[in-house]
Amino acid sequence: MLYSSINFKEINYKNEVLSGLTVALALVPEAVAFAFVAGVDPLVGLYAAFMVCLITSIFGGRPGMISGATGALAVVMVSLVKDHGVEYLFATVVLMGVLQMLFGLLKLGKFIRFIPEPVIYGFVNGLAIVIFMAQFGQFKVPKLNDTGVSWIAGVPLYTMLGLVVLTMAIIFLLPKLTKAVPAALTAIVVVSAIVIGFNLDTRTVGDMASVGGGFPAFHIPAVPFNLETLKIIFPYAFILAGIGLLESLLTLTLVDEITQTRGRSNQESAAQGLANVVAGFFGSMGGCAMIGQSMINVTSGGRTRLSGITAGVMLLVFILFASSLIEMVPLAALVGLMFMVAIGTFEWSSFRILRKIPKSDAFVLVAVSVLTVIFDLAIAVAIGVVISAMVFAWNSAVRIRARKYVDDKGVKHYEIYGPLFFASTANFLDKFDVANDPDEVIVDFAESRVADHSGIEAVNKLTERYLNAGKTLHLRHLSEDCRRLLKKAGNMVEVNIMEDPHYAVVTDRLA
Incomplete structure (x- = not known):
């Protein structure tokens, strides 16, 4: 609008x-x-x-x-x-x-x-608590013969x-x-x-x-x-x-x-x-x-x-x-007004959804609320975003999968699912059985994507392993941005970019 x-x-x-x-x-x-x-x-x-x-x-x-x-x-x-x-x-x-x-x-x-x-929920709840607690200062007055304040x-x-x-x-x-x-x-x-x-x-x-x-x-x-x-x-x-x-x-x-x-x-x-x-x-x-x-x-x-x-x-x-x-x-009138503001600002529905949302999101919501009260908004939100990012990276990392099969020509196929980035490289490399694989292997990235430098390094390590074992490795269906990453990597990756006109296959120099 x-x-x-x-x-x-x-x-x-x-x-x-x-x-x-x-x-x-x-x-x-x-x-x-x-x-x-x-x-x-x-x-x-x-x-x-x-x-x-x-x-x-x-x-x-x-x-x-x-x-x-x-x-x-x-x-x-x-x-x-x-x-x-x-x-x-x-x-x-x-x-x-x-x-x-x-x-x-x-x-x-x-x-x-x-x-x-969850960070926004935590921010709202934390500030509501801060607004509510801040009003108690109006119930204090300076001491007559001493420094500091006392409750009325x-x-x-x-x-x-x-x-x-x-x-x-x-x-x-x-x-x-x-x-x-x-x-x-x-x-x-x-x-x-x-x-x-x-x-x-x-x-x-x-x-x-x-x-x-x-x-x-x-x-x-x-x-x-x-x-x-x-x-x-x-x-x-x-x-x-x-x-x-x-x-x-x-x-x-x-x-x-x-x-x-x-x-x-x-x-x-x-x-x-x-x-x-x-x-x-x-x-x-x-x-x-x-x-x-x-x-x-x-x-x-x-x-x-x-x-x-x-x-x-x-x-x-x-x-x-x-x-x-x-x-x-x-x-007192302004204190009452701010009390009502705090009550209206607090996301009371967050209590209802805590058991329904992922535990990591519930933790972030509560953590941001508490940290906003203890420290300040900037620290609370920054920590909440970092925790959420780490949880997302972990969940994405463990979701990388490889469907494996050997075709009628004796070529083994690995169909990769999920993003290949810094947190998923270890799981990605664990999917391959270099020692027991046949002489020709195809890794299909149709449902995956090389996302960063760590992903490039993982492809490099995989290529070197098959190269040292004297076996041929094909990288198939790399997306355009993945191929650009590999080209930019230059000598860091043991792959020569050679596209199959029908299958968009990228092969290494052994091929």
Whole structure:
């Protein structure tokens, strides 16, 4: 489905705008929290949420997906800020954006297809758990006479828990009664009205930090423009670009599934890069796609660019004009909202399918979920893809077969089935009985393919064995790409390419 073909008469503008407003409210505490994680001023996180959200919503390849400052990037940034200062962070964000734009312009987004379904399930479940666990930080407050934090207790705890439950109940029950307004926004408004109307003593957004400020100003990072600076920032930029693209493209895949449409991964990658370049030059920490806020947007009815644009614009409005009102929003309402997001994001069907899918896939699903919680998304997905690739290679290797028979002329035939590559070469060579075979042998590759250098070496070894035994070996029905591989191998393979005009037989020099 191409987005250019959307019928604008079918867009529900009310839902799009209200959904964007809901997302903007949910972005505020997340951006502030991630700014604290990265060790920068809260406004640096808020500016990132505004700029990245707005630019990717306008130019990105996945309308309805929300981007902003994220924890996955913040945990990488913290050491850079600590060791070199915030100006080096801004320079790194610019370089990160350039790398992401190159990724998109080179059309490398297609490689997201190489991530197996169990890895995507594990990614979704792991992030749902991370989102859920992250909300417990709102139940902690700084200690009065000591460093660190402590859990709230007594009446404040019970009040906050009650408001969280009320928020979750509204989000769950309201859609069953009416879908005229987004349930998440209604829950935030109702709970905020109760807290303000009854003057309840509970934590608000203002207790985290002030969200008021001016319009972000253009700012060239104050770093030396030399090779030494590049050596410092490039490793961080490369890692941040990779993590940002990975989280964005996986979130894009998830939103695709929910909306039954198809996003454009290369366009999204380039837009993410553009957003981060702009963010770096306007003094913010950059960002990438946010699965939690994207889920809020999609479930609230946001399907087009309008919802994301509204979220970005409203976030700027909050910063410039409405900070005092936003600081009055109780954290309990936003915690309840994120709890519901986590519950809705988690793939509960994965419990049902665990016993039905191959054990290796079940292991990958669980491993990626656990590793996402323990380490981070990039490590978890990388390990999941490696395990899946190894399992696939093993399964392909053991499936190589050879049908054997001797024809009426006394020639022995080996009909090979399955790919010949690095993992299957040992099994391939074990199929041949060189010592007891007749003087003439035909190996038929009609149902096989030489896939890599290891396969060429296996053919070479087999040819040498029959050559040393004084026997004639024919290689029949090699595909065109296999013959090209053998030709490129040159002297590495003891085979002269001589095609039979009827049977496309390739024979060695003994023939």
